[in-house]
Amino acid sequence: MKFEYWAILGIALLQGCSSMHSRPADGVDEEKLAQIYATKGTAYLAQGKLKVALADLRKALALDPDNAVAHESIALLYEYLGKAGKAAEHYREAAKLAPDDAKILNNYGRFLCKEGRYDEGLAFLEKAGSDKLYDERWKALVNAGICAQRAGRQKQAETWLRQALALNPESSDALAAMARLMADRGNWLSARAFLQRYEAVGQPSESMLRLGYRIETALGDTSAAQGYLDKLHRLFPDSQPQAD
Incomplete structure (x- = not known):
């Protein structure tokens, strides 16, 4: 399967004269190709290669506007660049497309809290933090605690932060937030x-x-x-x- 994916990618990259919005060659699975670009773009984003990450994520969304991973990653990128409006648009779409993806809900909730939309943000963070299949749900609980703290809900903040520390006693963010609280x-x-x-x-x-x-x-x-x-x-x- 991996060979098939990269073979498809090779076909696409050879179309150097085509625009980003042009359709791939006949027989190419657009959703698979979009996922390749989404995966690559996300990896480049993690490496701090923002320009190439943005290009790949845009290609992914041009091929498949319903790719939740691409929406989440490009939202993170726009958030980093200070483009809150574009970030909000893509976070919202990612959460709509993948309403049970705890990682996406965590990032969207954190973003909403940062924007001062505490009630909306906490709803997403609470859902992510309650998903026991989410390997890093302590992150959502930390974000919920920090969000509640900013909203002046100190008791609620302490509850979530202690839950986060029960899952990960070495979470520096949770420990810092508890010290401040x-x-x-x-x-x-x-x-x-x-x-x-x-x-x-x-x-x-x-x-x-x-x-x-x-x-x-x-x-x-x-x-x-x-x-x-x-x-x-x-x-x-x-x-x-x-x-x-």
């Missing part, structure tokens, strides 16, 4: 514990160093607070710790 509540010891767990698995970032400074200052540990401040100034010399 505990700090916002003034639960400084818990905030410190989650931050320390984050530091064991995640990379030092400006926001997390500022959070560490804030936590240790609140706990009265001036030495630890100074340690975060020194590291903050060393790694991010323009940072202001009070901005967290």
